[in-house]
Amino acid sequence: MSEGRPPILELQGITKSFGGVEALRGVDFALHPGEIHGLVGENGAGKSTLMKIIAGVHTEFSGRFLIGGVETHFRSARDAHTAGIAMVHQELSVAPDLTVAENVFLGNQPTNALGFVQWRRMAREAGEQLARFGIDVDPMSRLGDLPIGLQQLIEIARVLFSGARIIILDEPTSALSPPEVERLFATLRRLREDGTAIVFISHFIEDILLVSDTVTVFRNGRKVAETASAATSKGALIEAMIGRGGEALEHSYTDDLMLPRPSDSQVVLKVDQLSLSRSLKDVSFEARAGEVLGIYGFMGCGQQELSRILFGKLKPDTGTLFVDGTPKTFASTAAARRAGVALVPESRRDMLFHQEPVYKNISISILDRISALLLKPAQERDIAKRQVEQLQIRPPVVGLDLGMLSGGNQQKVALAKWLTYPPKLLVLCEPTRGMDVGAKNDVINIVRDLRTKGLAIIVLSTEPETVLSLADRILVLKRGALVREFRNEPVSKDRLLEAA
């Protein structure tokens, strides 16, 4: 349908690198008015980088950039905005303390001749816009008081109704419920009729196929396919995304991997009907001693909330946790720790004391075991030294400030703090994210070793490779609900993606 019309935006031979690593390699991309263009690809494939170039966030790159046939170079996001390009970023960027109306008109509130904000007009127009989008809220209510999904919808609405000619949506549906997704799609289609060009990035391939006219697939910074949505399928897209054969040097998990027979060892953790407002819906599962349970899902699927509930940092709305058969409601993380639960969160910054030496980082969670009242620094150092040796933390100096270690070694310290007195249940969030191959393998070996020692381990990740490399049994979490369990059966990256 878009053929024949000249593209509104055209990129030719775009190459972009970050500190020597090429994020995009010679990418061509064209966008036509009245087109919804879907983008798919794994994390780090280059989708978001390309979109940030279009939106003027990244200004340094090589290649040609044409808008309406005219070569352009944006110096800032403001330039892109002036050129009629608007983007909804993956992370919410709203002002929670302002009203809904102020958020909708952020940056261009209607003012009268004296420069005073016309509140009544702003509220009325914001209400009208949101109503067109099917959102019925009081425009004068505080945005932060609304549920996250609604906040995201309002942010999307702001961009959709900003009058931009080119709209980029990066993962807009991750926090939305199915009816909200429907409403978003209806609005996108209406905008398409008006001639707006829309780029739609999503992990949810069904959504892409449903709403977009064209799909482009990215892999390792290259565009590997561009096809009409009607002429492709979910399976074909997944295959294009992850590639086949000897392309990757590492084990790429594209081939089927046989999961072992589920163990019948003791159930350490039983989760029953766990729900948390918009994040989790009736989640129930068990984790057994000597088993690694993988939980896979896209960003925003509720993994983070689930891990925090297991460690007593969040309280679920409903549902029960059983540790060793006893129902538990953790009043604090300290209570969870005493019950034998340990958590390594995805962000090392949240977990470690960067200005303190390594040994204090390791001993902090076991201090009550080694000292009643007075500290025993010599013993702390001994324990830390043993862990540093065992986990091969480099440099092996327990008195060094943690901040001086590399990321991979910091991650090992985060693990080490739980290992002197191993917990019953170890919850790991993104245990290998951002690590080089060597460090990744080290962590994988540590986790396998812990499994043989009889710990129950839960690995939560948004990277299929991480889950596949570690788990004996895999649960797939989709929009807060468990949708599939893989056990005693073949599993591969595309099977996981297919399920999520």
Added chain:
Amino acid sequence: MSSETALAAGQRTRGLAPFLRSQMRNIAPFLTLIFLSAFFAFASPSFATLDNLGNILTQVSVTGIIAVGLTFVILCAEIDLSIASIANVTGIAVAYFTLQESYVNIANIPLPGAVAILLSILLCALLGLVNALGLTVIGIPSFIMTLAMMQIAAGISALLVRGQIAYKVPSLVTTLGSGSIGGIPWIVIVAAIMLLAGHLVLTYTRFGRYVYMVGGNREAAEYSGLNVKLILGSVMVISAVCSGIGGMLGVAHFGSAQQNEFDTYLLDSIAAVVVGGTSLFGGRGGIGNTIVGLFVLGVLNNGLDHVNIDSFLKILIRGLILLAALVINVYAQRLREKAAD
């Protein structure tokens, strides 16, 4: 082992400048103290005498006792604005429970000295507990919670004395507050013991480590399975009890218990802790810093009395020194963060 020494050597060869930069929060207050002492010794012959050193020690004692607890609070990256009010109400309470002379027109409840002291300590601990609950259970920021407590404690003080002045306190308090042994005032000894105890707790106990860790990175402390709320609550109670002890001895030291007697001690105590170099962002500093801070303040206040200076200008100078200390405090934090990167 060999790699450890090699690395230690490596750190040494990184040079003196980075080391000094990372230690700036400890060095700057010390240099300030030396500079001020040298200045006043030069400007006034009566400053650098043994007698005057005794004066300075006595003058900073009440502030020192209060500052012990406040150091715990600031190390946790919280603040306690109710210290002076709690000191005041505890001092008034101990007088309220003591038999006063007949000309003192207060409807008080005379009790045996030990009971009066115990009740007063209980009172300040209770007020600290209210601070603790407000901060941890309800989630009111300590700045606001203790601001309210400042008023509440002042209100209780007002109700107890009703504008009157009480003079008598239990004999133990009188001795510790205004007596001396072998020429050394008891109040200086008490302050020294409390500072030492605070230092030992912070440096050598598990609780002390927790205080530093909670202040250094509260999120990480929680993810390490520490009971952060319990630790925060404890430091608020410790702060209130230290303030109460300071208040009781202060009343004996001044010879009277009355409304608004301790008002200047709020700013002085905060100044002592912060000027000493304890980080307002938590996790760095300690009692050693507070002691240096106390001396900087003590030397400054005392020294300005020895030189011929407009007494109204004194207030301005104190304010400027405090501002300089705050600038150094924030700057030192930034330098350290840079060194850690």
